[in-house]
Amino acid sequence: MHESTTPKLSKILSPRRVNSNALSAEHLIQLAVFAYETHRIAGVVVNRIPQEFIDFIRIFTNQKEETVKIGRISSAEENEKGGNETGGNESGGNETGGTEACSIFAKKACGSNLPLTSDMGIVDEFDHVAPRLRGKKEGTFAYFTVRDRWPKIVTSLVDQLTRKRDALIEQHGEDASADIADILEKFSRLRYEIMTDKPLINFPESGPDGKMWHDWMEELKTAVMPNDVEELTYFKGPWLFVECYLYRFIYSAFLATKKLADMDYFEDSKRKNFLDHLDQVEEAVAFLMKITAKDSPAHEMFGIHQILKSSLWGNRADMSLTGGDDHTMKMSSIAASVQLKDYILIDDVNWLMVKVLAPLQANPQKLKNRRIDIVLDNAGVELCADLMMAEFFLARGFADKVVLHGKAIPWFVSDTTENDFNWTVDSLHLAGQQSAKLGEQIKKRVEKMEIIYKADLFWISPHPYCDMQEKAPELYEELTTSSLVIFKGDLNYRKLVGDRDWDLNTSFKKAVRGFDPCPILALRTLKAETIAGLTDDVLKVLLEKFDEDNSWMTSGEYAVCQLGGVPPIEE
Numbered sequence: 001m002h003e004s005t006t007p008k009l010s011k012i013l014s015p016r017r018v019n020s021n022a023l024s025a026e027h028l029i030q031l032a033v034f035a036y037e038t039h040r041i042a043g044v045v046v047n048r049i050p051q052e053f054i055d056f057i058r059i060f061t062n063q064k065e066e067t068v069k070i071g072r073i074s075s076a077e078e079n080e081k082g083g084n085e086t087g088g089n090e091s092g093g094n095e096t097g098g099t100e101a102c103s104i105f106a107k108k109a110c111g112s113n114l115p116l117t118s119d120m121g122i123v124d125e126f127d128h129v130a131p132r133l134r135g136k137k138e139g140t141f142a143y144f145t146v147r148d149r150w151p152k153i154v155t156s157l158v159d160q161l162t163r164k165r166d167a168l169i170e171q172h173g174e175d176a177s178a179d180i181a182d183i184l185e186k187f188s189r190l191r192y193e194i195m196t197d198k199p200l201i202n203f204p205e206s207g208p209d210g211k212m213w214h215d216w217m218e219e220l221k222t223a224v225m226p227n228d229v230e231e232l233t234y235f236k237g238p239w240l241f242v243e244c245y246l247y248r249f250i251y252s253a254f255l256a257t258k259k260l261a262d263m264d265y266f267e268d269s270k271r272k273n274f275l276d277h278l279d280q281v282e283e284a285v286a287f288l289m290k291i292t293a294k295d296s297p298a299h300e301m302f303g304i305h306q307i308l309k310s311s312l313w314g315n316r317a318d319m320s321l322t323g324g325d326d327h328t329m330k331m332s333s334i335a336a337s338v339q340l341k342d343y344i345l346i347d348d349v350n351w352l353m354v355k356v357l358a359p360l361q362a363n364p365q366k367l368k369n370r371r372i373d374i375v376l377d378n379a380g381v382e383l384c385a386d387l388m389m390a391e392f393f394l395a396r397g398f399a400d401k402v403v404l405h406g407k408a409i410p411w412f413v414s415d416t417t418e419n420d421f422n423w424t425v426d427s428l429h430l431a432g433q434q435s436a437k438l439g440e441q442i443k444k445r446v447e448k449m450e451i452i453y454k455a456d457l458f459w460i461s462p463h464p465y466c467d468m469q470e471k472a473p474e475l476y477e478e479l480t481t482s483s484l485v486i487f488k489g490d491l492n493y494r495k496l497v498g499d500r501d502w503d504l505n506t507s508f509k510k511a512v513r514g515f516d517p518c519p520i521l522a523l524r525t526l527k528a529e530t531i532a533g534l535t536d537d538v539l540k541v542l543l544e545k546f547d548e549d550n551s552w553m554t555s556g557e558y559a560v561c562q563l564g565g566v567p568p569i570e571e
């Protein structure tokens, strides 16, 4: 019976949200069976009851107050209760000797009338928190990424190398020819291994973090998935880990060459993105110059929304979504910040002003070392908006220094490296007079160490940020001295919430799992199926608009400005 009902159930549950009208007795039974099956397969107590299950039962039984409990009932507990209260599935013993049961019983008020929000993945099979996203789940964006986007990214690198072959040989000499052949061979194997879901292999322990990668892969296999080492494949491994591995693997192919070890193979698309947005950059910088001018009549707080949201919408112009293809924004990020406000699902900017920025600017203790950090994302137009944000904080007296954190190697197609940072500052004048002034201003600030660029290796590791304190204690310590850390973009957000399939209304605080060095702000457009902290009202609107389609989570159209690390405004 289990075999025949479970697939039907997954069909019902495969969209993230399920229309509760579609419920029937049969569905309910299937749910119970599925829960039992999952429990039995996972072999653990199910300690996180999916909201949809609770809602299903509540709606189905038409009772107002109840709790659904599903899990392994130990013999002692079962004896005490006198067995299964609803006469649920009574299966025989199990491997550990306890009696397994699927038990559903009413106890006390629980749940809300929220739409059904999470998928049926109950808890992660390895650590029993919300499930990590994985490429193996068909129909998800992670699956599409592994199946289509990654091979496409590798193919476009192959195309680029083939196209540039002669120029590279001319620049570096004949050795480059063998280098290119070597890389092409590695990439063709890489594509094959992705597409046929092969296990990840160790790459040479070279580079500043090569040894660490070996350790992390071992750790993942031994600590996180000890019984399923063969599961560390492109589709089955945790999506975040495997995606970081992919970009590190690409880097290792170049690193192993004689002449191309320093090449930034994503540079062309990053520079093109900047050059395609010159008008938009100039328009946005002109606004910045107006509100930061010494005689500007603007109120101190004027412009914060525009500047932060301009940086947010810069994150739309991400080239990794299109595999490096053109992705030109039509309006300037400042114009977008005004026009696109309805697409911001969580907007904590007022709260940020009250709790963080206003006290910083008032600076009652006359501090001289107020620091704001920006963990950068993409180069190109997004970096320009981030530089504007840094300048705004300094010019308007919110901070004495701004630390920009970039990547030490080419990363996720368009992420900012030190070269990108320097090149962009040097090239701002191409956008126009106002941008030229900004470029000069930033250079001065870099000289005076008011703007500092750093590239800690942790940012190119596969770890969620809740592990920072353990994996990169010095970086964590450093962030505790900051007044605000702004995390830009989707990848940073995925790492903040651990790249997990949280119920959409899980609090942000819970999802960051103790990562709390100082106030943090996520400025992210949604490009992956993970988010936490949506309110009932927002969920309702999304449900009405999208029903069972969750493209809003990955289209890059919607966004959040989400604050953590400070008490809620009403406290």
Ligand SMILES: O=P(O)(O)OC[C@H]1O[C@](O)(CO)[C@@H](O)[C@@H]1O
Binding pocket: 145, 243, 315, 318, 320, 321, 377, 378, 412, 488, 489, 490, 491, 492, 494, 525, 527, 528
């Ligand atoms: O540049 P961003 O905003 O971090 O986006 C990169 C993200 O987009 C994706 O390419 C889409 O999932 C992810 O690989 C990554 O999380």
